[in-house]
Amino acid sequence: MPRKKDENNEKYIELEQELKDQLITNNNYNKVTKELLDKYIKYTKMEDDLIKDVDKRGVNVKWNNGGGQKGVKRNDSIQESVKVNAQRLKILDKLGIKPPEKKSDGDEEYEV
Numbered sequence: 001m002p003r004k005k006d007e008n009n010e011k012y013i014e015l016e017q018e019l020k021d022q023l024i025t026n027n028n029y030n031k032v033t034k035e036l037l038d039k040y041i042k043y044t045k046m047e048d049d050l051i052k053d054v055d056k057r058g059v060n061v062k063w064n065n066g067g068g069q070k071g072v073k074r075n076d077s078i079q080e081s082v083k084v085n086a087q088r089l090k091i092l093d094k095l096g097i098k099p100p101e102k103k104s105d106g107d108e109e110y111e112v
Contacts, residue, residue, distance in 0.1 A: 020037060039091060047081055050084065
């Protein structure tokens with residue numbers, strides 16, 4: 001099981017390095033953008049955890065308040081995931097990072 005955690009950590013390290021490289025290429029890497037990049041990675045981890053919760057518990061979850069009331073409600077992780085993703089997109093916008101565009105229809109490589 002620890003191996004999976006290492007693989008996930010490696011994923012975040014690679015993502016951070018790729019975004020850092022883009023900022024350096026755009027001559028936009030400084031203390032402020034580094035802080036935003038750190039927040040982006042934290043939000044990415046948070047969103048991944050929220051998605052794992054939805055995968056584990058489902059879209060609807062049972063609740064019981066212990067006082068005889070029970071029911072089913074929407075998993076709060078869904079709405080929180082949407083909010084976290086919106087923050088991630090705002091950070092990318094502030095950093096001036098755009099999604100890569102495909103070079104051509106048949107080409108698998110992307111251009112930044």
